[in-house]
Structures are given as structure tokens and as C-alpha cells.
Amino acid sequence: MRLNFAAQVAIGTVAIQAVMVIVLMASGTSLIRDNQAEVLERFADQQGRLLSSAVGPGLAYADPGMLQELLDDLEQDTTLRYAVVEDADGRRMAEVGSVPASLPEHDGLHQQPGTLEMGIPVDLAGQHLGTIHVEYSTDDIDALATDLLHRNIALALGVLALSMAAGTLFALIVTRRLRLLNLGGQALQRGNLEYRLKVTSSDEFGDLARTFNNVAEHLETTQSEIEQQNTRLNRSVARLESMLGGADALLWEANPQTGHWEFIAGDTRHLLGYPVERLARPGLRVRRIHPEDLSRVKDTSRDPSEKPRLVDYRFRHRDGYWMWLRDIQSWAADDQGRPVLRGLTLNITAHRQAADALHESESRYEEVVNNISEVIFRTDAEGRWTLLNPAWEKLTGFSVDESLGRSLCEFVATEDRAEADQVCHTLMQGEQDRDFAEEIRLRTREGDARWVSVFASTRRDERGRVIALFGTIMDISDRKRAEEEVRRLAFFDNLTHLPNRTLLHDRLRQSLAHAHRTGLHGAALFLDLDNFKDINDTLGHAVGDELLQQVAARLRSTTREADTLARLGGDEFVLVLNDLNADQDRAATQAEAVGRKLIELMREPFPIGGQDRHVSPSIGATLFSGDHLGVQEVLKQADLAMYRAKNAGRNTVRFYDPELHRAVEARFQLETELREALRRDEFEVHCQLQVNSDDRPVGAELLLRWAHPERGWVSPGEFIPVAEQTGLIVPIGQRVLEEACRRLAQWKHDPALRDLTLSVNVSARQFRHGTFVAELAGLLEATGAPGPRLKLEITESMLLEDIDHAIDNMQQLRELGIGFALDDFGTGYSSLAYLKQLPLSQLKIDQSFVRDVLDDPNDAAIAEMVVNLAHTLRLDVIAEGVETEDQRAFLMHLGCWHFQGFLYGRPATIETVEALAGTGEPLAPASGENDS
Structure with missing residues (x-):
């Protein structure tokens, strides 16, 4: 007998509820009984402790009256059946209620149906005084428990009835909703994808209905897409068949073991001259393939490969001529999982003919390129050669292999290298749009230079960037020699x-x-x-x-x-x-x-x-x-x-x-006399003191003088430039330095002179002389002169001619303690940039500024600038050509504390200056005319 889902749900629900009610009733009954016993035990324990405490004094005093009075109070409890107090000897001291003739002999709690009997010992101070026997009726408690049990049974039966009704109702509701779901499923089975369930709730059945509707909608959409894809596929197949029908191509599927075409799509009659039925016959296609290509075709078809493979071969058309075909093959699996070979066959006869023609053309081109006398080249985007023909080796002696990867500029002769580098850079940067043509010299392997004419054009990408150069190189050495000969004859x-x-x-x-x-x-x-x-x-x-x-x-x-x-x-x-x-x-x-x-x-x-x-x-x-x-x-x-x-x-x-000639003759005569003066030692060294703000000598400057035997004293302004030009200034200056070192070596032993500094003017030619530093160091060592007491006066122009060499010399001399004063500062081009690099110790204000410092604002400003600059650079500053007290006062106001000039004496012999400085007293200023 088949029960429907509603009956199954109802019966199952009632059975489950019945079992649950029975289990609950049994559990409740047991719980009530256990609670009843627990209540009685607690009651007995409480009553026992109270009665034991209450009757203890009466038993201790053996006072039956007190005990009887206590028991009378207990009789008010309706559940008490009797109470008896016995002393330690078992005598009844008091009693109340229906006391049985014999009392239980045991102590403690003893429960029987309807009664609760207790024997309670009474002890006091560790002494047993007696026992109290009490019996209570449990009828009230039993009745209460029985009533509670009946209520539980009634409740369980009511719950069981409600469960049966609820189960039946649930089964009906579920069955109805399942029936609706079943109707929806049947509609989908019939292909009605537009069928939808009505969602009436938000519970699980509602969710199930929504899910059903979503599935139905998805199926409907999927079916629509499949129909559209089928339509497109059919159109594609139709277009493909149409294209294959008018093109030299076939689509096919073949047995990989035999190579036999089992499926063919395309116009085989147009392409191969055979109908599809003939080509589908085993062996026909194989017999029409050229014997030299057959093994290659079979090998290609036989070896599985994940990637498509190509094979070109010749096929004899039905009309008897050979044609070139190309198979593009790939391995796949059919609908049954068996491996199959699928491919596309193309007619490449025209392509092969064009390739053969191109190969022939390239062969002719290569023959021309390899035998032409001009060099043909091509470069990459960096200007490195990627192509050279054999004419290059004939031209330069360098092989093509060793030259590829290098640039043209590497082979250009030194004379043209800079220009060639610039041109190559201009071309590769795309800065020149026109073609390049230039005549340059190349260096051969033997080191010779050969004239060539270079023609080059640029190739650019879509963004206009140069990606290559290509051109020719022609040997024009013979033409250049002819031109040179013509030029030689003409010029x-x-x-x-x-x-x-x-x-x-x-x-x-x-x-x-x-x-x-x-x-x-x-x-x-x-x-x-x-x-x-x-x-x-x-x-x-x-x-x-x-x-x-x-x-x-x-x-x-x-x-x-x-x-x-x-x-x-x-x-x-x-x-x-x-x-x-x-x-x-x-x-x-x-x-x-x-x-x-x-x-x-x-x-x-x-x-x-x-x-x-x-x-x-x-x-x-x-x-x-x-x-x-x-x-x-x-x-x-x-x-x-x-x-x-x-x-x-x-x-x-x-x-x-004539006037110019006389001047030249005079200058030549002066040069001759200078050489004689050097040989005859006609030069003398004079000295001019330098003082501080207290007018005390702090040093002296050595000044060169020439005592000519016929002309007398010759002005330094006349002979020094000639000595500089002829180079005689080097030996002359060397003698002045020798004199300075000898004097300093003597002064260091004289307390009055040992702190003086000697300044010596050094010419540019002497300072730049290769052995100047070494010779001066040797002089200091040979004479024992103290380096810190020697000061070299140099000029701006001398430094600017070769400042690096000058700084190097100055640094070496500074290590010997020698100081430097910058003479004539401000008279020429004064660069603060180089001034900061020089190891100077002093700046000199030129006498051309000092002369008119009181009258010319420009000279005053320049003097102030020199003083301020010296202070900023932490250098000493000295003014030369000071002739008056007013000039000295003005310069002191500016911050200049050292002076040299006629105000303190004209240049004199070294001995005279030594005598003046040796006194240790300040010099008395005396004005005079400066003609030094």
C-alpha cells in the first residue's frame, strides 16, 4: 500500500510526538517522586534538629512536665500522629498522639507508605540523654504528588492531540507547495521555459520557488544564446563554404594513421581538379604527391604535436601540371575522444613562384653587391654596422666579420674624427632630414689614410626616430691625388x-x-x-x-x-x-x-x-x-x-x-748690453723698507738696479721688459733670490733684524721655469735662510696665463714656509674665483691708486675694496707708493696697517736699510717724490 507524502508526514509526526510524550511523562513522574522523597527528608532533618534541641533541657533536668508541655505544642500539627520522649534508660518521659504499644528500636528516618517515622537521639555535652520518636502522616504530600501526575498526563495527551493536528496541517501545506514545484518541473520538462512559480512566502519554500524561477530564467537565456550561436555558426559555416568555394583552400579531417582524408570542405574540383568523391577514395591523394615530398608529408602527419605544423609539397593536378600546396595541420580529438588530424590546405603555387623569383633576384643582387667596387653598408639605431659587402675589406684591409658591430667613426682618420663624430651624432639624433654626403679619410689596417666619399640616408620608424642608416662608400684616393697635384701645380x-x-x-x-x-x-x-x-x-x-x-x-x-x-x-x-x-x-x-x-x-x-x-x-x-x-x-x-x-x-x-727700424735697433742694442751686464755683474740689489702703523720696520722689498758703465743708472721699466722677452730675466732673478737668501741667513742671527721679511719680485717667465721650485728650495737649504721670512711678489697676469701650474708651484713653496704677496692687484682683470684658490698671505695696493687716493674717488673706492677684500680673505694688506702723511692717515682709516714708499725713505743699499732697521726705533716720516 502506497502512502502519500501528507499521510507519511502526519503518521511520522504523531509517532514522534507520542514517544516524546511517554518519555516526558515517565521522566516527570520520576522527578515528582524524587522531589517528594527529597522534601520529606529535608522536613525530617529540620524537625529532628529542632526537637533534639527542644527536649534536651527537659531530659537533662528529667522534667516530664517541661517535656510534656513541649509535646503538647507539637500536637497542633495535623500531620503528627504521635511523639514520645524516652530517657536514656528507655522510660517514656512524655508522649502525645496515638502512641503504639511498641516503638521502633532503630534511630533515624524510616519511611513507609503514608507515614514518616523518625527516631531522634538527644545528646548533650557528649552524653546520651535519651531518644524522641516522632511519626508524621504523608497523605497530604502523596495527594499533591498524585494530583501533579494527573495534570501532567492530561497535558501530554493535549500536546499529543495538538501535534497530530499540526502534523496533519503541515503535511497538507508542504504537499501543496511540493505539488506546485512538481508542476513547474513538469513544465520545464515539456520545454516550457517561460513557466514561473508564484512566490507567496519568504520561507524556504519561497526561496526554493525563487531558485526555480532563476533556473528557469537562466535556462531560457542559455537556450536563447545557444540559438543565437547556432545561427552565427550556421552563417559562419555558410561564409566559410562560400569563401572556400572561391579560394584556393580546403578544410579537411584525416585519419592520422593512414593520412586518408575522411572529411573535406571546399571546392576540390577547382583547386585540385578532382571531385570530393574521388579525393575521399583511399590512396588517390598519396599517389598524386611528388615522390620527393611524400616522406616529408607522411612524417609530418605521423608525429603528434601540440602546435600546428606546416609542410609544403608538390601535387600533380588532374590536368597534369605540378602545383605547390601547403598543409597547416593540428592534432585534435573527435566527439568520441579519438585522435584525428585536422588541417587547412592552401595553394601556394604563386607564392612559391614569387619566392623563387625573389631568390633569383636576391642572388643577382648579392652577386652585384659582392662584386661592386663601392662599399655598401647599413647600420642599426646606434650607428653600428649590420651590413657590409666585400668591397670594405678591399678598401681598408679590415674583414667584414671584425668590422660588423662597430661604427664608421671608429675607422675615420684622426684628422677627420671630430667632424665625423659630429655628423654621425647629428644623423642618428634625426637632426638632419636631408641625405648626407661627405669626403673623409679612413684609416686602413696598415695605418694609411684613404680618401673616400660617403653617402648615407636615414630610415625612420612611424614616430620619426632614426632606426638605421644605409649608404655607400667610394674610394676617391686617385681623384684626391689628382686634385692635390693640380692644386700643387696651381699654388x-x-x-x-x-x-x-x-x-x-x-x-x-x-x-x-x-x-x-x-x-x-x-x-x-x-x-x-x-x-x-x-x-x-x-x-x-x-x-x-x-x-x-x-x-x-x-x-x-x-x-x-x-x-x-x-x-x-x-x-x-x-x-x-x-x-x-x-x-x-x-x-x-x-x-x-x-x-x-x-x-x-x-x-x-x-x-x-x-x-x-x-x-x-x-x-x-x-x-x-x-x-x-x-x-x-x-x-x-x-x-x-x-x-x-x-x-x-x-x-x-x-x-x-725708418723710425720703427731705429727703435728695433735700440732694443737689439739694449739686449746686447743686458747680456754683457749679466756677464760683468753690473746689477745691484737695493732695498726699500716696509713699516707698520707704528712706523716700525716689519720688512723690506728688494729692488733690482742696473749701473751701466756709460749710461749710468738704467730704469727698470726700460730693461726689465727686454729681459723678460729674451729670457734673461731667469738668471737675473735667480741672482736676486740668491742675495735675498744670503741676507736672511745673516739676519736670523741678529735680534734686531731676524723678524724682518724680505719681499722679492718674481717674473712670470722665471716663476713658470721648470726648475724654479727645486732651485729655490735648494737655495734655502744651502744658505740656511728661514723660509717664513721670504715673501715672493707675483702679479695677476702671471697667474692667469696658467693658473693650475701657478697654484701647484705656490702650494709647494708654501710647504717651505714661503709667503706670497699679490702685486699690482686691481690694475688688471681681477677674478675673485681664482683669488680664493691662491695660497696668498698679502695683497698690495698699487701705487697708481695710492698716488691720487685723496683726489680721485675711483682710486679711493678701489683702495677701500682691496682693503675690505683682504680682511674678508684674512690676508695682510700693504700700500706701496705712500708719500704723504695724509695718504697714510686715509689708508689707516680704511683699515690698512702696512706701508711702503718715499714717506719712509727712498730705495737704498741693503747695508743702509739694515742700519735703519737695526736701531729698533720708529722711522721718522719724510715726504718725497716717488720715482722708483
């Missing part, structure tokens, strides 16, 4: 290979422009050989030509690279000098020195034909600067000056300007 003398008249005019024109631009002088020296015509006429033109060649070689050996030596023709030569001094007199001196050097050079005989031949030059000189002279004017002036040299006796130098 150089064929006999001496010196520049000819044409090139001389061009070079002289450039020299004139350079002199005008820089403000420096230039000079033209016109040289004519004396008596050359006699040699040429008597010994023949061959000897004359050889003599001219030797003269040209000798003149060329002493010509600077910046100058130009040319042959005008015959025995006439011209030397153009550039970058002479800006001062005319000094420039003339330089030009005259070159002329005399040439004369001296020509004194040596010329060996010709086994004999020594002598020839002398007559040299005419003229200066030019920014005076807008033309080439012809300069050459004319030099030519006229040359004739003046001829008229003066030949073998000499004459200037076009």
Missing part, C-alpha cells in the same frame, strides 16, 4: 715645393684679416739672396736650382706652422708671420729677431757638387695690423725695405718704417 712652386705667388696672396690676405680681427700684429719678411745671379750665371742653372732647394729646405725648417713661407720667383722668398705682439715695438722686435735668425741660419755653407757654396740674404720687413692695408701694399713695403737692406750693405734686416 706651389715646382722647384722648391713652397707656396707660390698665388697662394702667398691668399695666405697674406687671410693674415691681414686675422690681424684686423684679433688686434695682433703680423709681419712680412721679403728675403732676397745676395749675389745669387753670379752663382747662377757662372755655375749654371742646375747649381742655382739646387741652391734654391737647399735654401728653401733650410728656411722651411725654422718656419712655424701658423706662418707662411713662399717663393715669389728667382731668388726671392717671403715669410709671413702671424700672431705677433699687439704692441708695435714689441712686434717689431719679434719680427727682427726672426730675420736675424734667418741670417744666422744662412751663414752655414751649402754643399753643392762637392763644394761648399756661401750665400747671404738681404731681408726687408714690414708690420701690419688693423690698418686696412692690401696684399700688394704689404708686399711693396717689404720689397722696398729689402732694398734698404741691400743699400745698408746686405746680409742684414731693415724695416720699411
